[in-house]
Amino acid sequence: MSSSKTKKRVTLHDVAAKAGVSIATVSYVLNNQGSVSDDVRKAVRRTAKQLGYRQNRAARAMKMGRSSILGLLVPNIENPFFATVAQSVLAESQKKGYQIFLVDTEGSHESEVKAMEGLVAQGVDGVIVFPIDDSELSATTKIPVPVVVLDSDTPDLDLVQAEYFEGGRMLAEHLISLGHKNFGVLEGPRIVSGVRARTRGFAESIADDCNIVWQEEHAFAMTLTDEAKALLDSGGITALVCGNDLIAMAAIAHYRDSGVAVPENVSVVGFDDIPFASVITPALTTVHMPIATMGKEAVNLLIRRLEAKDAPAARSRVVLDVELVVRQSTAPPDKGQKL
Amino acid sequence: MSSSKTKKRVTLHDVAAKAGVSIATVSYVLNNQGSVSDDVRKAVRRTAKQLGYRQNRAARAMKMGRSSILGLLVPNIENPFFATVAQSVLAESQKKGYQIFLVDTEGSHESEVKAMEGLVAQGVDGVIVFPIDDSELSATTKIPVPVVVLDSDTPDLDLVQAEYFEGGRMLAEHLISLGHKNFGVLEGPRIVSGVRARTRGFAESIADDCNIVWQEEHAFAMTLTDEAKALLDSGGITALVCGNDLIAMAAIAHYRDSGVAVPENVSVVGFDDIPFASVITPALTTVHMPIATMGKEAVNLLIRRLEAKDAPAARSRVVLDVELVVRQSTAPPDKGQKL
DNA sequence: GTACTCAAGTGAAACGTTTAAGTTCAGTCT
DNA sequence: AGACTGAACTTAAACGTTTCACTTGAGTAC
Numbered sequence: 001m002s003s004s005k006t007k008k009r010v011t012l013h014d015v016a017a018k019a020g021v022s023i024a025t026v027s028y029v030l031n032n033q034g035s036v037s038d039d040v041r042k043a044v045r046r047t048a049k050q051l052g053y054r055q056n057r058a059a060r061a062m063k064m065g066r067s068s069i070l071g072l073l074v075p076n077i078e079n080p081f082f083a084t085v086a087q088s089v090l091a092e093s094q095k096k097g098y099q100i101f102l103v104d105t106e107g108s109h110e111s112e113v114k115a116m117e118g119l120v121a122q123g124v125d126g127v128i129v130f131p132i133d134d135s136e137l138s139a140t141t142k143i144p145v146p147v148v149v150l151d152s153d154t155p156d157l158d159l160v161q162a163e164y165f166e167g168g169r170m171l172a173e174h175l176i177s178l179g180h181k182n183f184g185v186l187e188g189p190r191i192v193s194g195v196r197a198r199t200r201g202f203a204e205s206i207a208d209d210c211n212i213v214w215q216e217e218h219a220f221a222m223t224l225t226d227e228a229k230a231l232l233d234s235g236g237i238t239a240l241v242c243g244n245d246l247i248a249m250a251a252i253a254h255y256r257d258s259g260v261a262v263p264e265n266v267s268v269v270g271f272d273d274i275p276f277a278s279v280i281t282p283a284l285t286t287v288h289m290p291i292a293t294m295g296k297e298a299v300n301l302l303i304r305r306l307e308a309k310d311a312p313a314a315r316s317r318v319v320l321d322v323e324l325v326v327r328q329s330t331a332p333p334d335k336g337q338k339l
Numbered sequence: 340m341s342s343s344k345t346k347k348r349v350t351l352h353d354v355a356a357k358a359g360v361s362i363a364t365v366s367y368v369l370n371n372q373g374s375v376s377d378d379v380r381k382a383v384r385r386t387a388k389q390l391g392y393r394q395n396r397a398a399r400a401m402k403m404g405r406s407s408i409l410g411l412l413v414p415n416i417e418n419p420f421f422a423t424v425a426q427s428v429l430a431e432s433q434k435k436g437y438q439i440f441l442v443d444t445e446g447s448h449e450s451e452v453k454a455m456e457g458l459v460a461q462g463v464d465g466v467i468v469f470p471i472d473d474s475e476l477s478a479t480t481k482i483p484v485p486v487v488v489l490d491s492d493t494p495d496l497d498l499v500q501a502e503y504f505e506g507g508r509m510l511a512e513h514l515i516s517l518g519h520k521n522f523g524v525l526e527g528p529r530i531v532s533g534v535r536a537r538t539r540g541f542a543e544s545i546a547d548d549c550n551i552v553w554q555e556e557h558a559f560a561m562t563l564t565d566e567a568k569a570l571l572d573s574g575g576i577t578a579l580v581c582g583n584d585l586i587a588m589a590a591i592a593h594y595r596d597s598g599v600a601v602p603e604n605v606s607v608v609g610f611d612d613i614p615f616a617s618v619i620t621p622a623l624t625t626v627h628m629p630i631a632t633m634g635k636e637a638v639n640l641l642i643r644r645l646e647a648k649d650a651p652a653a654r655s656r657v658v659l660d661v662e663l664v665v666r667q668s669t670a671p672p673d674k675g676q677k678l
Numbered sequence: 679g680t681a682c683t684c685a686a687g688t689g690a691a692a693c694g695t696t697t698a699a700g701t702t703c704a705g706t707c708t
Numbered sequence: 709a710g711a712c713t714g715a716a717c718t719t720a721a722a723c724g725t726t727t728c729a730c731t732t733g734a735g736t737a738c
Contacts, residue, residue, distance in 0.1 A: 009483075011694055022718050027696060034697090035715055057461045058406060059694035061397035063723050069461075077429070078614065083422045090416070090443045094454075099461055102441040104429045115433075122396045122408075122438055144348075222618050253618045275417065279561050279592045281620045350724055361688045366726060373727090374685055398724035402693050 010053045019047040030055070061123060070302060071101045071119035073112060073129040079220055079246060080274040081291060082130065085150070088295030089128060096303055098125075107219070109133040109191075116143055126302045133191050146305045148298045153193040158305060160297045160318045164194045167287035168201020170324040171241060171269050174285070176207055178332045180239040180267060185215040186228055186251060188243030195243055198271055198287075202241055213237050222250040229254060238266060238333035245270035245277045245286055252280070252329065263331035273325055283327035290320045349392045358386040369394070400462060409641060410440045410458035412451060412468040418559055418585060419613040420630060421469065424489070427634030428467060435642055437464075446558070448472040448530075455482055465641045472530050485644045487637045492532040497644060499636045499657045503533045506626035507540020509663040510580060510608050513624070515546055517671045519578040519606060524554040525567055525590060527582030534582055537610060537626075541580055552576050561589040568593060577605060577672035584609035584616045584625055591619070591668065602670035612664055622666035629659045 016023040021040060028034030029044040030053075036044075061067040072089050074082040086102065093100055101119055105112040109132040119127055126146040134152040149159040175183070183206070188195035203212060213236050218228050220243065232240070232254055242248035248270030255262050262268050262282055270277060273288035297318045305313065355362040360379060367373030368383040369392075375383075400406040411428050413421040425441065432439055440458055444451040448471040458466055465485040473491040488498040514522070522545070527534040542551060552575050557567050559582065571579070571593055581587035587609030591601050601607050601621055609616060612627035636657045644652065 009694090013694080023695085024697075024718060024720095025716085028717090031696085035717080037716065040716080054460050056401065056694050058397050058400035059723090060696075062395065062401050062693095062725085063695045063697090065723075067397060077416070077426050078419065078422050080417065080419065080422070083417050083419070086441070087416050087443055090441060091445070094442070099440050099457070101438050102425070102429060103433070104426055106430070118438070121393045222614055249615070249618050253620070253622075256620050275561055276588070276615055276619075279588050280615075280618075281592070281595050283592075348724090351726095352724080362725085363689075363727075364687060367687090370726085374687080376686060379686080395724050398693090399726075401695085401723090402725045402727090404693080 009056065010051045011056070012053075015044065015048045015051055015053050018051060019044050066125050066306075067123045068098050069101060069122070069124045070098045070299070071103065071116075071122075071124040071127040071129075073103050073105055073115055073119075073127065075105055075107045075112075075130055075132055076220070077102070077104045080276060081244065081272045081289070084274070084291040085130075085295040085298075088292040089299055092296045092299040093303075096299065098299075098303070105132060107132060120145060125306055128298045128302060131192075132189075134193050135191075146302060148302045148305075150294060150298055151192070151194045153197075156315060158301050158316045160294050160301065160320070161194065162289050162294070162320045163322045164197035165201035167271060167289075167322040167324075168198040168203075169205040170287060170322070171271075172202045172205035174324055174326065175239045175241075175267065175269065175330065176210065178239075178267065178330060180333050181207075181210045182237045182239070183210065183212050184231060184237040184240045185212055186218050186231075186240060186242045186247050187215065188218065188220050188247070190217050198243070218243060218247055220244050220246055222246050222253075224250050224254055233258060239330070240266055240268045242268065242270050245272045245274045245284060248284055248286070248329070249276065249280060252282070252284075263329050267330040267333070269330060277325075278327065282329045285327045285330040286325055288323040288325045290322070293320055348395065349390045350395070351392075354383065354387045354390055354392050357390060358383050405464050405645075406462045407437050408440060408461070408463045409437045409638070410442065410455075410461075410463040410466040410468075412442050412444055412454055412458075412466065414444055414446045414451075414469055414471055415559065416441070416443045419615060420583065420585075420611045420628070423613070423630040424469075424634040424637075427631040428638055431635045431638040432642075435638065437638075437642070444471060446471060446528075459484060464645055467637045467641060470531075471528075473532050474530075485641060487641045487644075489633060489637055490531070490533045492536075495654060497640050497655045499633050499640065499659070500533065501628050501633070501659045502661045503536035504540035506610060506628075506661040506663075507537040507542075508544040509626060509661070510610075511541045511544035513663055513665065513669065514578045514580075514606065514608065515549065517578075517606065517669060519672050520549045521576045521578070522549065522551050523570060523576040523579045524551055525557050525570075525579060525581045525586050526554065527557065527559050527586070529556050537582070557582060557586055559583055559585055561585050561592075563589050563593055572597060578669070579605055579607045581607065581609050584611045584613045584623060587623055587625070587668070588615065588619060591621070591623075602668050606669040606672070608669060616664075617666065621668045624666045624669040625664055627662040627664045629661070632659055 012023040012026050016026045026044050028036055029041050070093055077083055090100055103115040105115055112132050120143050128148045130150045131152045134154050147157050149157045151161055187199045190196055214231050216228055216231055240251055242251055248268050252262050252268055270284050270286035273286045277284040277286050301316055351362040351365050355365045365383050367375055368380050409432055416422055429439055442454040444454055451471050459482050467487045469489045470491045473493050486496050488496045490500055526538045529535055553570050555567055555570055579590055581590055587607050591607055594601050609623050609625035612625045616623040616625050640655055
């Protein structure tokens with residue numbers, strides 16, 4: 001309702017006209033380029049501010065061929081792990097002058113591919129993706145913008161991952177040192193390579209006299225399948241290894257409802273160390289992932305590749321350390337095995 | 340590495356040339372407009388697909404003056420409440436053909452304003468925002484695109500909110516029916532109007548012989564301030580009312596560490612009913628918010644206003660029902676008051 | 679046969695920006 | 709004095725779309 005009754009956006013033309021220079025000069029000033037005298041610089045900036053000029057990014061994007069927009073694909077933003085990564089990606093790219101298109105692929109590889117196409121059509125400069133199915137991701141390689149892959153293992157793309165195998169090994173070591181010998185494994189979707197790595201790390205690190213009584217694939221979600229519940233109820237194990245903290249929390253809730261005490265009757269471990277892991281009862285023993293760092297590294301990797309567009313630098317690969325965090329959900333098995 | 344060695348994007352020109360028609364015709368075909376014979380339609384579509392044509396959205400956005408991009412501002416994407424809203428916003432806008440710029444304002448009103456400006460500069464068609472400080476939001480009214488406000492109370496903007504007052508009332512009723520009389524309130528940031536409403540709903544609905552022993556403002560986070568901890572340790576209450584589920588979870592964890600049993604020694608209630616509320620121990624009594632619906636409604640409200648741009652329809656206001664969910668964190672106070 | 683109408687398609691001007699190439703002019707070197 | 713230099717600024721051509729206004733030619737009504 002102010003003086004600017006006109007709906008029209010203020011353009012370079014308007015500023016140029018008012019300042020009595022050409023639009024080229026205005027453009028140079030506003031982009032801190034070209035050779036323009038200080039007087040004119042100041043004058044242009046003043047009138048620009050005065051008129052409330054806002055750059056039309058669409059026009060700029062079209063002219064320049066780049067949009068300063070990055071795409072971020074996550075399987076499920078409700079999962080705190082991905083939420084935290086998203087947060088760090090947002091913060092870092094904000095700092096670097098990029099906006100983020102967020103897409104939740106809802107765990108479907110199909111929508112992942114479709115989303116990727118959509119992002120490219122929208123003109124993103126690059127994409128950061130947590131792949132559902134990285135075996136098929138190479139097919140995605142044909143997309144015409146740089147891609148950074150998180151949490152996965154693709155041969156020809158830049159990637160950021162954590163020491164999943166090592167994480168699995170740490171869990172094995174910890175549980176064995178407590179005296180556990182019979183394990184149940186409620187792992188994540190095996191289509192995700194990081195999931196396979198952590199299970200492998202665990203399986204290959206248990207002693208000869210230990211055995212995995214059962215192993216079940218499960219979605220990264222807090223509602224357990226009937227199969228999973230049946231296995232939990234079947235007993236025969238003293239420690240449960242879960243694919244991530246969400247599954248671990250669900251398992252603990254199920255044990256609680258069934259009257260099985262954690263960790264007295266059965267120890268439970270997770271993976272990721274989401275913020276909730278330390279707050280729930282019992283506080284969860286898990287593998288701490290450098291979640292925030294992952295997002296930050298991914299953005300930097302991507303931007304580095306964007307800015308060095310022409311130089312086809314070798315593929316980068318950032319591997320981050322993980323850490324075992326022992327809390328209250330694990331204990332020696334001898335405290336009175338119930339099942 | 341396929342036949343398309345050329346880096347150049349395929350444009351309307353290319354398609355037109357190959358199909359032997361003008362670019363205008365191609366544009367009409369691809370937008371399902373104009374009068375074009377079926378034969379030509381098919382031919383154009385075929386060559387477009389064949390050449391792998393992708394619309395340049397930046398060019399389109401510039402020409403049309405709209406980008407089909409919506410902005411979503413949330414205070415903290417790590418908070419599952421906002422994550423869930425974001426998910427529903429993403430899903431709904433995806434369905435309607437809009438992309439989403441997500442911005443995490445990190446709880447700062449300053450960055451909220453800045454982000455809003457940035458989004459407008461980027462050319463979003465509209466914005467959905469969870470305001471930090473809605474008293475100052477009216478200042479934001481001068482932004483030149485439609486805005487839908489979530490979870491707040493602004494006089495002149497479209498908004499979606501829940502029955503916060505009623506939620507507070509329900510909690511009071513529930514706790515009083517259990518026999519509680521002395522309450523502690525660990526509320527959320529009072530700058531958020533929804534927070535004030537829920538506290539008011541509670542405070543105005545307790546009986547005359549009840550009293551709020553203490554009341555403390557607290558961030559929506561799981562790490563408690565020293566002040567909050569001190570109050571929790573100070574005793575004198577039989578029920579604790581928390582601003583949201585995150586605070587409730589933190590309080591329960593603190594009580595656990597201090598050897599105070601929930602709900603035997605003190606009942607705890609939250610607000611929001613995030614997915615974790617039903618999984619933690621003890622499962623949390625809370626007020627269920629129609630979180631997913633909020634996001635969906637917000638998108639629809641915004642799109643409706645976008646498409647009916649010229650008709651300055653009256654401000655819409657969607658108010659959603661809430662529901663009390665009684666779980667295990669509340670019980671009668673007489674079970675043996677410890678403090 | 680003349681004058682319409684209408685479907686099918688084309689031409690070209692915008693949209694707002696960036697930037698290579700060009701112009702002007704004051705100053706400097708020989 | 710003449711030739712050159714460099715700073716300061718302008719001109720104008722793109723970028724890839726959309727869409728208004730126009731042409732063409734076939735069909736139809738009288």
